[in-house]
Amino acid sequence: xxxxxxxxxxxxxxxxxxxxxxxxxxxxxxxxxxxxxxxxxxxxxxxxxxxxxxxxxxxxxxxxxxxxxxxxxxxxxxxxxxxxxxxxxxxxxxxxxxxxxxxxxxxxxxxxxxxxxxxxxxxxxxxxxxxxxxxxxxxxxxxxxxxxxxxxxxxxxxxxxxxxxxxxxxxxxxxxxxxxxxxxxxxxxxxxxxxxxxxxxxxxxxxxxxxxxxxxxxxxxxxxxxxxxxxxxxxxxxxxxxxxxxxxxxxxxxxxxx
Numbered sequence: 001x002x003x004x005x006x007x008x009x010x011x012x013x014x015x016x017x018x019x020x021x022x023x024x025x026x027x028x029x030x031x032x033x034x035x036x037x038x039x040x041x042x043x044x045x046x047x048x049x050x051x052x053x054x055x056x057x058x059x060x061x062x063x064x065x066x067x068x069x070x071x072x073x074x075x076x077x078x079x080x081x082x083x084x085x086x087x088x089x090x091x092x093x094x095x096x097x098x099x100x101x102x103x104x105x106x107x108x109x110x111x112x113x114x115x116x117x118x119x120x121x122x123x124x125x126x127x128x129x130x131x132x133x134x135x136x137x138x139x140x141x142x143x144x145x146x147x148x149x150x151x152x153x154x155x156x157x158x159x160x161x162x163x164x165x166x167x168x169x170x171x172x173x174x175x176x177x178x179x180x181x182x183x184x185x186x187x188x189x190x191x192x193x194x195x196x197x198x199x200x201x202x203x204x205x206x207x208x209x210x211x212x213x214x215x216x217x218x219x220x221x222x223x224x225x226x227x228x229x230x231x232x233x234x235x236x237x238x239x240x241x242x243x244x245x246x247x248x249x250x251x252x253x254x255x256x257x258x
Contacts, residue, residue, distance in 0.1 A: 003049055004171050011175025016182045023047045030055040032074035033131055033140040041135040046076040049174060067151055071143040071170055076136050080189060086137055088193030088231020090116045090130045093139055095199050096184040097126055100177045104168055111205035114233045119205055123158040145170055194229035201226055215248030
C-alpha cells in the first residue's frame with residue numbers, strides 16, 4: 001500500500017495533530033532531511049515522508065540506500081528557547097522507534113547500537129540522523145520495511161518483512177511513530193535523556209562488550225559500560241580510567257564470554 005496522508009493523520013492523537021503544521025508526502029526526493037532543512041522556521045512541527053530517496057543520508061554523510069516500499073521519514077521540531085541542549089536526542093528517538101515496532105510484535109532480538117542504529121540479531125533494521133539549525137532539530141528516520149534482495153548495502157541488514165513474514169502497512173507504522181515521537185520528545189524536554197536511561201540499558205547491545213570507537217580525533221578501545229545521564233557512551237579502558245564519548249562510530253564489537 002502506498003503512503004496516504006489521510007490515513008496517517010487519522011492515526012494521530014488529537015493533541016499531536018494540533019502541533020503539526022504540515023505532513024508532506026513525496027513520491028521521490030533527494031533527502032527528506034534536506035527538504036526540511038530548506039524550509040522556513042515555523043512554531044509547529046513539520047513532517048516529510050518519501051516513497052523513495054535519491055540521495056538518502058546517514059551518519060557521517062554516508063549514503064542510505066533508499067528504494068521504494070520502505071520508510072524515509074523526517075520531522076522538523078522547533079527548539080524551545082529554554083532548551084537548546086539536544087545531547088542524547090538520537091538515543092531518545094531510538095527508544096521511540098523500539099516502542100513503535102512493539103505495536104507490530106517486533107519485540108524479540110531487537111536492540112540499539114549507540115548512538116543511532118536499531119539492530120535485530122546484529123543486522124541493521126533502522127537508522128537515525130539528527131541535524132540542527134539555530135531554531136529547529138531535524139530528526140531523520142529510515143526503517144527497512146521490505147527491501148529488494150538485490151539492494152547494495154555495505155553492512156548486514158534486515159527488514160520487517162523478513163522478521164514478521166508480513167507486509168506491514170507503512171501508514172500504520174508512521175502514525176504510531178509520530179505519536180511516540182511526540183511523547184518521547186516532550187518527556188525529553190521536561191527531564192532530559194536521564195528519563196530514558198533505564199529503557200536504554202534494556203536494549204543496549206554494546207554494554208559489557210569490548211568495542212573500538214572512532215571519534216573525530218581519537219580511537220578508543222575498551223569495555224562499553226552503558227550511557228550516562230546525558231546519553232554519552234562510557235568506555236572503560238583501564239580499572240581506574242573511563243572515557244565519556246559524545247560522538248563517534250563503533251567500528252568493531254567483540255563479545256566477552258561470561
